[in-house]
Amino acid sequence: MNNYDIVVVGGGSAGLAAAIEANKNGIEKVLLIERDIELGGILLQCIHNGFGLKVFKEELTGPEYAERFVNELKDMGIEFKLNTLVTKINPDKTVEYANAEEGFIQIQAKAIILTMGCYERSAGAINIPGNRPSGILTAGTAQKYLNIDGYLVGKRVFILGSGDIGLIMARRMTLEGAKVLGVAELQPYSGGLTRNIVQCLEDYDIPLYLSHTVSKIVGDSKLEKIVVSKVDGFTPIPGTEMEFEVDALLLSIGLIPENGLSEAAGILIDNRTKGAIVNESYETSVEGIFACGNVLHVHDLVDFVTAESRRAGVAAAKYIKNELIKGKSFETKPLKGINYIVPNKVNIDNLDDKLELFMRVDAVYKDVVINVYGDGTLIKTMKKKHLAPAEMESVKLKVSEISNIKDCIEIEVLV
Amino acid sequence: MKKSMICIVCPIGCHLEVESSSDEFVVTGNQCKRGPVYAQKELTSPTRPITSTVKIENAIYNRLPIKTSGEVPKAKIMDVMKEINKLSFKAPIKCGDVLLKNVLNTGVDIIASRSL
Numbered sequence: 378m379n380n381y382d383i384v385v386v387g388g389g390s391a392g393l394a395a396a397i398e399a400n401k402n403g404i405e406k407v408l409l410i411e412r413d414i415e416l417g418g419i420l421l422q423c424i425h426n427g428f429g430l431k432v433f434k435e436e437l438t439g440p441e442y443a444e445r446f447v448n449e450l451k452d453m454g455i456e457f458k459l460n461t462l463v464t465k466i467n468p469d470k471t472v473e474y475a476n477a478e479e480g481f482i483q484i485q486a487k488a489i490i491l492t493m494g495c496y497e498r499s500a501g502a503i504n505i506p507g508n509r510p511s512g513i514l515t516a517g518t519a520q521k522y523l524n525i526d527g528y529l530v531g532k533r534v535f536i537l538g539s540g541d542i543g544l545i546m547a548r549r550m551t552l553e554g555a556k557v558l559g560v561a562e563l564q565p566y567s568g569g570l571t572r573n574i575v576q577c578l579e580d581y582d583i584p585l586y587l588s589h590t591v592s593k594i595v596g597d598s599k600l601e602k603i604v605v606s607k608v609d610g611f612t613p614i615p616g617t618e619m620e621f622e623v624d625a626l627l628l629s630i631g632l633i634p635e636n637g638l639s640e641a642a643g644i645l646i647d648n649r650t651k652g653a654i655v656n657e658s659y660e661t662s663v664e665g666i667f668a669c670g671n672v673l674h675v676h677d678l679v680d681f682v683t684a685e686s687r688r689a690g691v692a693a694a695k696y697i698k699n700e701l702i703k704g705k706s707f708e709t710k711p712l713k714g715i716n717y718i719v720p721n722k723v724n725i726d727n728l729d730d731k732l733e734l735f736m737r738v739d740a741v742y743k744d745v746v747i748n749v750y751g752d753g754t755l756i757k758t759m760k761k762k763h764l765a766p767a768e769m770e771s772v773k774l775k776v777s778e779i780s781n782i783k784d785c786i787e788i789e790v791l792v
Numbered sequence: 793m794k795k796s797m798i799c800i801v802c803p804i805g806c807h808l809e810v811e812s813s814s815d816e817f818v819v820t821g822n823q824c825k826r827g828p829v830y831a832q833k834e835l836t837s838p839t840r841p842i843t844s845t846v847k848i849e850n851a852i853y854n855r856l857p858i859k860t861s862g863e864v865p866k867a868k869i870m871d872v873m874k875e876i877n878k879l880s881f882k883a884p885i886k887c888g889d890v891l892l893k894n895v896l897n898t899g900v901d902i903i904a905s906r907s908l
């Protein structure tokens with residue numbers, strides 16, 4: 378059986394950054410495994426720009442961003458396999474994979490970094506009365522068809538859900554000659570970045586129907602018509618129906634971390650993030666198995682994926698070098714207004730000089746305060762002009778500010 | 793005149809407050825120096841970058857992603873798209889290659905945004 382120090386599962390932006398950083402921190406035997414025909418992950422189909430402002434201080438498209446990391450990985454001589462599916466990982470850090478040349482193979486790692494990304498919620502995940510004719514697909518699938526294969530999935534399009542991928546696709550399909558009739562969002566606020574509302578919808582006069590949903594799908598084998606209704610909570614309000622004749626309905630209704638492999642390995646999952654429960658070193662509940670990127674929690678900006686994955690790569694390298702300190706940790710707990718916090722546990726001995734906590738709020742807030750408590754005592758307050766679930770927030774705490782905490786850090790939004 | 797707008801220069805999306813009079817243009821709420829520049833331009837002559845794909849042969853995929861080297865006037869986006877859709881290339885292409893110079897006299901080039 379082949380032996381590696383670190384095996385990285387998934388060659389998207391998270392896997393690339395983690396593998397590079399582990400290697401830079403002195404770990405020689407790193408293997409990156411990717412199931413697709415090339416490295417880069419979801420970025421390759423995100424041809425629009427807006428990537429890299431924090432990491433490279435310039436604005437790149439998805440493929441450009443990916444190419445820089447792929448080139449760096451190759452220049453460093455880090456080993457990688459393409460067209461190779463990881464089928465199982467085990468708590469003893471054996472990894473099973475399959476590809477056409479080698480067949481089914483098992484290898485032994487000292488540490489594993491999970492970077493499998495996420496998948497899109499699809500039509501099966503929501504209740505819309507009516508058939509499921511052809512023409513209903515996720516926004517990411519439509520993005521792949523259009524940007525990689527050059528195939529436009531419809532001429533008259535409606536989009537359900539205001540997630541970023543849906544907004545980006547509204548503009549993209551308009552530029553390619555499709556008529557995008559509207560975007561319906563169940564919530565009273567958008568699920569995408571404000572920048573995308575302005576640039577992708579307002580620029581092209583595409584209406585955004587907040588507090589609306591698709592209440593009916595009409596068509597036998599092919600999609601013909603959808604009915605859109607205003608909602609009261611989640612229930613369509615009778616009498617508010619609008620009909621749209623469409624040949625495509627794109628779903629942009631959320632991303633879910635891809636944790637089949639993690640769960641099978643017995644890794645504990647946080648039911649808020651749907652990603653692994655991790656500590657300050659991005660180590661999961663199984664020792665020596667780390668997680669970062671969209672498989673840990675869904676990110677809207679790739680720059681944050683890269684930053685997080687670099688930290689995970691450094692931590693995995695420390696683990697190999699026996700430099701990760703085991704010992705007492707405290708927990709991080711979301712209070713009112715906060716949906717989740719990553720990481721879930723913190724052992725202060727493994728921090729350099731600061732702790733950065735990432736979180737999402739549960740609604741849109743204006744002119745509020747974020748309060749941070751250590752063992753019940755207020756340790757930090759931050760004024761915020763604008764908070765939205767679509768925009769990840771972070772709190773930086775100096776080690777000196779948290780060195781006495783025993784049980785927990787709690788964070789809340791104070792209205 | 794007072795106006796609220798969202799800066800779209802980068803994905804952070806700062807909420808800007810613009811106060812303008814005949815001789816002054818004051819912007820607040822920005823986190824970087826590009827905010828005020830954006831606000832002034834957006835209110836006078838808005839421009840946008842364009843990203844799309846063009847046909848490519850002999851590569852692992854049929855489409856090559858492209859971008860404009862700078863921003864084009866918002867009103868010209870659809871015309872520039874028509875020019876982009878006329879282009880066709882054969883692999884290999886390198887990321888950054890100029891595919892079309894000075895599209896429609898905008899002073900902006902069409903460049904490849906990946907190697908294929």
Ligand SMILES: Cc1cc2nc3c(=O)[nH]c(=O)nc-3n(C[C@H](O)[C@H](O)[C@H](O)COP(=O)(O)OP(=O)(O)OC[C@H]3O[C@@H](n4cnc5c(N)ncnc54)[C@H](O)[C@@H]3O)c2cc1C
Pocket residue numbers: 386387388389390391392410411412413417418419420423428461462463464492493494495496497516517518520541542545632635638669670671672676677678679680682
């Ligand atoms: C459809 C879609 C569109 C997106 N669009 C944008 C956008 O426009 N802008 C933006 O900032 N962010 C976007 N995101 C978010 C984006 O995914 C992140 O910003 C970031 O690129 C994620 O990186 P990652 O490495 O965590 O995941 P990914 O890039 O998804 O990489 C995961 C990789 O793991 C591989 N993999 C998974 N399971 C296995 C296995 N068992 N064996 C081997 N390989 C495996 C996959 O093939 C993939 O290459 C989008 C996400 C999705 C799903």
